[in-house]
Amino acid sequence: MTTTATESAARSRIPAVPGAPLLELRDLVMHFNVKGEGMLIRANNKVRAVDGVSLTLGEGETIGLVGESGCGKSTTGRLITRLLQPTAGQILYRGHDIAKLSEPKLRPYRRELQLIFQDPYSSLNPRHTVGTIIGTALRVHDLVPKGEELPRVRELLDIVGLNPEHYNRYPHEFSGGQRQRIGIARALAVKPKVIVADEPVSALDVSIQAQVMNLLEDLRKEFGIAFIFIAHDLGVVRHFCDSVAVMYLGRIVEQGARDVVYGAPQHPYTQALLSAVPDLGVARGTPPKARIRLSGDVPSPINPPSGCRFRTRCWKAEDICAQVEPKLERKADGLLSACHFAAPPAGSLTAQVD
Numbered sequence: 001m002t003t004t005a006t007e008s009a010a011r012s013r014i015p016a017v018p019g020a021p022l023l024e025l026r027d028l029v030m031h032f033n034v035k036g037e038g039m040l041i042r043a044n045n046k047v048r049a050v051d052g053v054s055l056t057l058g059e060g061e062t063i064g065l066v067g068e069s070g071c072g073k074s075t076t077g078r079l080i081t082r083l084l085q086p087t088a089g090q091i092l093y094r095g096h097d098i099a100k101l102s103e104p105k106l107r108p109y110r111r112e113l114q115l116i117f118q119d120p121y122s123s124l125n126p127r128h129t130v131g132t133i134i135g136t137a138l139r140v141h142d143l144v145p146k147g148e149e150l151p152r153v154r155e156l157l158d159i160v161g162l163n164p165e166h167y168n169r170y171p172h173e174f175s176g177g178q179r180q181r182i183g184i185a186r187a188l189a190v191k192p193k194v195i196v197a198d199e200p201v202s203a204l205d206v207s208i209q210a211q212v213m214n215l216l217e218d219l220r221k222e223f224g225i226a227f228i229f230i231a232h233d234l235g236v237v238r239h240f241c242d243s244v245a246v247m248y249l250g251r252i253v254e255q256g257a258r259d260v261v262y263g264a265p266q267h268p269y270t271q272a273l274l275s276a277v278p279d280l281g282v283a284r285g286t287p288p289k290a291r292i293r294l295s296g297d298v299p300s301p302i303n304p305p306s307g308c309r310f311r312t313r314c315w316k317a318e319d320i321c322a323q324v325e326p327k328l329e330r331k332a333d334g335l336l337s338a339c340h341f342a343a344p345p346a347g348s349l350t351a352q353v354d
């Protein structure tokens, strides 16, 4: 039997503030203090990993969070699940701000907001059996009476496609794909409303990736869970997500419904990302597109460029881009784009920047 998002909402243990969305990030900031290097060893630097991210996730919705390595995707996921406390900003779950809550007050929210980690090898304690790993999640949240976890553990193993009788085995006795299923079962144990899946299949063999993605898809339908789905693979995001948020250097530069972002992206960075994916036509029905090659590396998040952070690699940059930071503004089809010269690609993408 499948669960609609409305039924899932009704079963939440946290009463919603009237009119509040399931999850809302408002101007979320995470700066890490780091020491300088070499001559600057005494300097205190700030890594601006997340620098003003706002995002809204509806009941049962799936948002894909994409962008190059180091742009702040995992940090955003760790903030949402409060493995990190933000430097500033709000994390509103059903209208309640959990950004600064102490650990005891966070407890009921931890049940509702779960994280699936990228690496199925290091995210499971090698000294514990699968039964203990999943059973601990049940015990911590008082979901079953002490000593009565086993039937529920078996049920969860069955749900994620593992043999229920393998509860006594250790993580090393499973393959990578099977371990990721154990991580998914652990997240499911507490009946979450939101799962942040941080590159859940990128460490797996290609042949196994589709199986785990199908499992996540089934769980989403069956339990009405909303997802923040972090991924490098834009093909997987297109398949799995309702909408897409594109991050660059700690900010969201473009966001919108999946078909709008993939069909007519307006931000040059999104256009460049999509042009690098072989089988994704940016402008549908057009001849094969040329790849946009971005010059240079991503600038340091310690000292991001003035104005538009993408300007040092953007082929459309003009003087204003160095002076005025573009705001995330609404364009056609509800697309939000942060670019002074936002425009859909004209036909196939032909710009070449090297």
Ligand SMILES: Nc1ncnc2c1ncn2[C@@H]1O[C@H](COP(=O)(O)OP(=O)(O)OP(=O)(O)O)[C@@H](O)[C@H]1O
Pocket: 032, 033, 034, 047, 048, 049, 067, 068, 069, 070, 071, 072, 073, 074, 075, 076, 301
């Ligand atoms: N604990 C930390 N201390 C200092 N800097 C950190 C810390 N965690 C993350 N960072 C930095 O914050 C930035 C964002 O990191 P994050 O892991 O969120 O990126 P990401 O988008 O998930 O990258 P990837 O795609 O490689 O996983 C990076 O520059 C990273 O080095």
Ligand code: SF4
Pocket: 267, 268, 269, 308, 309, 310, 311, 312, 314, 315, 316, 317, 318, 321, 326, 338, 339, 340, 341, 342
């Ligand atoms: S604001 Fe300027 S530099 Fe930034 S993406 Fe737009 S054109 Fe490029």
Ligand SMILES: [Mg+2]
Pocket: 073, 074, 075, 198
């Ligand atoms: Mg990451």
